[in-house]
Amino acid sequence: MVSGPSLAEDAYVRSGSEQTAVKVLVVGHFAVGKTTLIGSLSEITPLSTEEHMTSFSEKVDDLKGVQGKTTTTVALDFGRLTLSERIVLYLFGSPGQQRFVSLWDDMARGALGALILVDPERLADSFEVMDLIETYGLDFAVAINQFDGTVEHTTEAVREALDLLPETPIVTIDARDKESSVNALITLVRYLQKRAALEHA
Numbered sequence: 327m328v329s330g331p332s333l334a335e336d337a338y339v340r341s342g343s344e345q346t347a348v349k350v351l352v353v354g355h356f357a358v359g360k361t362t363l364i365g366s367l368s369e370i371t372p373l374s375t376e377e378h379m380t381s382f383s384e385k386v387d388d389l390k391g392v393q394g395k396t397t398t399t400v401a402l403d404f405g406r407l408t409l410s411e412r413i414v415l416y417l418f419g420s421p422g423q424q425r426f427v428s429l430w431d432d433m434a435r436g437a438l439g440a441l442i443l444v445d446p447e448r449l450a451d452s453f454e455v456m457d458l459i460e461t462y463g464l465d466f467a468v469a470i471n472q473f474d475g476t477v478e479h480t481t482e483a484v485r486e487a488l489d490l491l492p493e494t495p496i497v498t499i500d501a502r503d504k505e506s507s508v509n510a511l512i513t514l515v516r517y518l519q520k521r522a523a524l525e526h527a
C-alpha cells in the first residue's frame with residue numbers, strides 16, 4: 327500500500343526498522359523557552375546554535391520583559407525523544423521571527439506538525455509564528471510556558487487571543503520540566519494521529 331506521510335503508516339521508516347522517525351518542529355518567539363524545552367527532554371545532547379548575544383542582536387531581538395537572557399538562537403535546536411517502541415521524534419527548534427523564513431522552508435519540509443510555545447505575558451509576540459505556521463500549513467498544538475510569577479491564564483483566554491480552532495490542543499507546561507515537556511509532545515502526537523486517521527478514513 328502506498329500512502330503519504332502519516333503516523334499510522336510506514337513513511338519515514340528505514341527498511342527493516344520497526345520505528346517511525348517523526349519530524350516535529352518546536353517553534354515560538356524569542357525567549358519563549360524552545361531551547362529549554364528541547365534541552366529538558368532530549369535523549370541526545372541537544373545541538374544548539376545558541377550564541378552569546380552581541381549588541382547587534384540586542385537591537386534586533388526585543389529584550390523587553392525578558393530577564394537573564396544573554397544568548398540568542400541564531401539558527402536552530404535539535405533533539406530526539408523516543409515516545410514508544412514505534413515512534414521516535416526528531417525535534418527541530420526554530421525561531422518564529424519572519425527574518426528566519428528561509429530556514430523555515432527547509433524545516434517545514436517533511437515535518438508532521440509543530441508544537442508552538444507561547445508566553446502568556448507576551449501573546450502578541452506569537453502572531454508572527456502563527457502566521458508562519460499558517461503559511462506552511464502545519465498541524466499544531468499550543469504549549470503555554472508558564473514562567474514563574476506569571477498569572478495563570480486560562481487556556482480559553484489563550485485560544486481566543488490567538489484565534490485557535492476549538493479542536494486545537496492547548497497544554498500548560500514548565501519547559502524546564504521533562505515530564506511536562508514530554509506530555510506536551512504526546513498531546514501533539516495524539517492530535518496528529520487523530521488528524522491522520524481522519525484524513526485516511
Ligand SMILES: Nc1nc2c(ncn2[C@@H]2O[C@H](COP(=O)(O)OP(=O)(O)O)[C@@H](O)[C@H]2O)c(=O)[nH]1
Pocket residue numbers: 354355356357358359360361362363393394395398399471472473474499500501502
Ligand atoms: N522560570 C522559567 N524560566 C524559563 C522557562 N522556560 C524557559 N525559561 C528561561 O527563559 C529564558 C529563555 O528561554 P530559551 O529556552 O532560551 O528561549 P528560546 O529563545 O525560545 O530558545 C531562559 O533564561 C530560560 O532559562 C520556564 O518554564 N520557567
Ligand SMILES: [Mg+2]
Pocket residue numbers: 360361362376398399403
Ligand atoms: Mg533558543
